[in-house]
Amino acid sequence: MVSPFEVLEVDEDADDATIERAYRERVKQAHPDQGGTLEEFQLVRRAYRELDERDRSGGGNGDATDPADIDLDDDDGAGAEAKPVRVEFLDYEVLGDYGWSLDDEDLFRKASHADLDDDEHGRLLVQPDESLLEGAENRGFGWPFSCRGGACANCAVYVVEGELSQPANHIMPDDLAERGFRLSCNGYPVTDELKIVFNVKHRAELDDLILPPGPFTRR
Numbered sequence: 206m207v208s209p210f211e212v213l214e215v216d217e218d219a220d221d222a223t224i225e226r227a228y229r230e231r232v233k234q235a236h237p238d239q240g241g242t243l244e245e246f247q248l249v250r251r252a253y254r255e256l257d258e259r260d261r262s263g264g265g266n267g268d269a270t271d272p273a274d275i276d277l278d279d280d281d282g283a284g285a286e287a288k289p290v291r292v293e294f295l296d297y298e299v300l301g302d303y304g305w306s307l308d309d310e311d312l313f314r315k316a317s318h319a320d321l322d323d324d325e326h327g328r329l330l331v332q333p334d335e336s337l338l339e340g341a342e343n344r345g346f347g348w349p350f351s352c353r354g355g356a357c358a359n360c361a362v363y364v365v366e367g368e369l370s371q372p373a374n375h376i377m378p379d380d381l382a383e384r385g386f387r388l389s390c391n392g393y394p395v396t397d398e399l400k401i402v403f404n405v406k407h408r409a410e411l412d413d414l415i416l417p418p419g420p421f422t423r424r
């Protein structure tokens with residue numbers, strides 16, 4: 206039996222902050238680009254989701270299953286399948302048209318009320334084995350990219366809500382990563398929901414990280 210606590214390597218009485226810290230660390234270690242496997246990566250995500258759901262349902266009181274009794278090895282168990290991630294997206298180019306700023310807290314509410322095209326603002330599902338860019342492409346969207354290998358910022362997105370993994374050996378400087386800039390070609394969603402602005406390669410601070418147009422560059 207493998208409980209969510211074992212997967213995240215925390216004590217059963219760990220508080221929320223400890224669980225959150227452990228999750229961020231474990232999800233990095235388990236990432237396929239860091240030497241982990243997709244199965245391990247999904248297991249860590251599922252462990253965190255189980256604990257998060259316990260939290261939302263009132264801390265394991267009443268009829269809720271004690272997370273220590275959940276066996277993540279049990280493929281017949283509820284929620285054994287990693288679920289797709291819901292992503293709400295917005296095209297950065299729209300912000301200039303409407304005079305919106307990237308750090309506007311109401312950005313997505315404004316986008317919902319504007320008459321935007323389906324490829325400018327909308328929602329898509331990213332499957333557990335897809336990077337964010339692959340998820341968008343497989344749902345028919347043409348988001349920008351170039352190298353697809355972590356060596357440019359042509360595929361960059363800005364994370365407004367949620368978490369997108371960032372593998373080692375990426376080009377994104379720490380200060381931009383801390384502000385929420387990520388690469389979509391090798392970033393995997395690690396929360397159940399994401400809100401992102403794509404096409405942010407047009408931001409001035411990413412100018413030096415952009416590859417010029419080439420045969421394999423989109424937009």
Ligand code: FES
Nearest residue numbers: 351352353355390
């Ligand atoms: S396309 Fe170059 S890092 Fe993603």
